[in-house]
Every structure is written in C-alpha cells, then in structure tokens.
Amino acid sequence: MTTNIVTEQLTAAGRAIEHDSFAIIDAEAGPHAYTAEQWPLVRRMIHANADFEFNGLTLFHPDAMRAGLAAVLKGGTPVVADTEMICVGLSKPRLAHFGMSTLHTISDADVIERAHAEGTTRAVQAMRKAHRLGKLEGGIVAIGNAPTALLEVIRLIREEGVRPALIVGMPVGFVSAVESKDELMTLNEVPWVAIKGRKGGSTLVVAAVHALLGLAEAEQKKVA
Secondary structure (H helix, E strand, O other): OOOOOOOOOOOHHHHHHHHHHHHHHHHHHOOOOOOOOOHHHHHHHHHHHOOOOHHHHEEEOOOHHHHHHHHHHHOOOEEEEOOHHHHHHOOHHHHHHOOOEEEOOOOOHHHHHHHHHHOOOHHHHHHHHHHHOOOOOOOEEEEOOOHHHHHHHHHHHHHHOOOOOEEEEOOOOOOOHHHHHHHHOOOOOOOEEEEOOOOOOHHHHHHHHHHHHHHHHHHHHHHO
16 A cells, blocks of 8 residues: 655645545445546545546546556656646645656737637637647646637647647536537547536646546556
C-alpha cells in the first residue's frame, strides 16, 4: 500500500475529510462498471460536486487511463485548457512535481483579434494558437466550458494530424455541448475521457486531472 504525499491534502485533518468522503462515495455508489484504474477518476468527480450521476455518465476511451498516466509520468507535459478557471483550479505544487505547466490563451489579444476577423469564437482561436505553439502535440487537452474548443481540437486531429496525449472533454451547457462530446466519443485516434449529456464544467476537469496526478504519484512510488 503506497501513501501519496504531493497529491494529497496538506494537513492530516484535510486528508481525513477527503478520505472519509471517498469512503462514503464508495459505499453509496455500490457496484459499478468502471475498472480499478478508472474509478478513482470518477469518484473524484463525484466528490467535486456530490453528483452520483457521474457514475455512469463518465465514459472512457479504452486507452485513456494508460495514456493519461504515461503523459503525466513522462514529465513536462502541458495541460492546454479552454479557460483560466481550469488553470487556477489545478494545484501548482502537484503539477510541479511532474514538471507540468498549464496554458490558456482565450484572453490573449491576438486570439480575440483573430476571432473577430474570422467570425469564430475565442475558444476556437485559442486551440489554434495552442497548436501553433506546439502545445497540443503530446499534451493533455482540458476542456470544461467551450464546446467550440473541443470541436476545433477534434478537427485539428482529423484534418491536420495533431495528436494530444489525452483529451479531457467535459464542456457544460446547452448549445453544442452534447454534440461536441458525442463527436469526441467517436474519436479513435486520440484517447479521451468525456461526460455524456449536458453536464460538465471546469470543476470536473480539474477533478479528473487531479485524479490522474494522484494515480501517477502512486505509480512512481511503486517503482521507487
């Protein structure tokens, strides 16, 4: 049994509360169809908003967990987000342990200018800029708000051969949110984690990435 340090709460009291919460979730969720690798990610998403519907709504590409863990353990992998909220929500010390960084460009002046000029959303242009910067290739794409960002990443994969390590695609909302995730779930070229339906959001993306970081630290300790 390994004990995480970097990816746990900083105080004993905080760790106890989190562990007790996970135990309650395990008990109340009951039997589920997720693998031992997938369940910690789903459980942390349930923990983030106390919604047990994510036990069932969360879907995985068959290679998602392996690819996500490999990307984290490789070190230096960027997390490309559609919103600043995801970047703020991710723990800097946990990312730093793996030499990882975050990127969001949705508020950059050139992104806004191109969105106006080309009649697109800022989210579309943000993903295109991330591609120009070379951050999508081998990166973890984290989308919790903008369906157009997710659709653009899918286009870049299919039309321009971009290959992120993993897509955490969980945009929330009513316009194109369902459709963008349904399209993601037809993707075979790149592993993904997605939420079926309208639910989603930056909080869930952060929870999913934090779960990956925790699993990666446990893997590090096994081989240490």
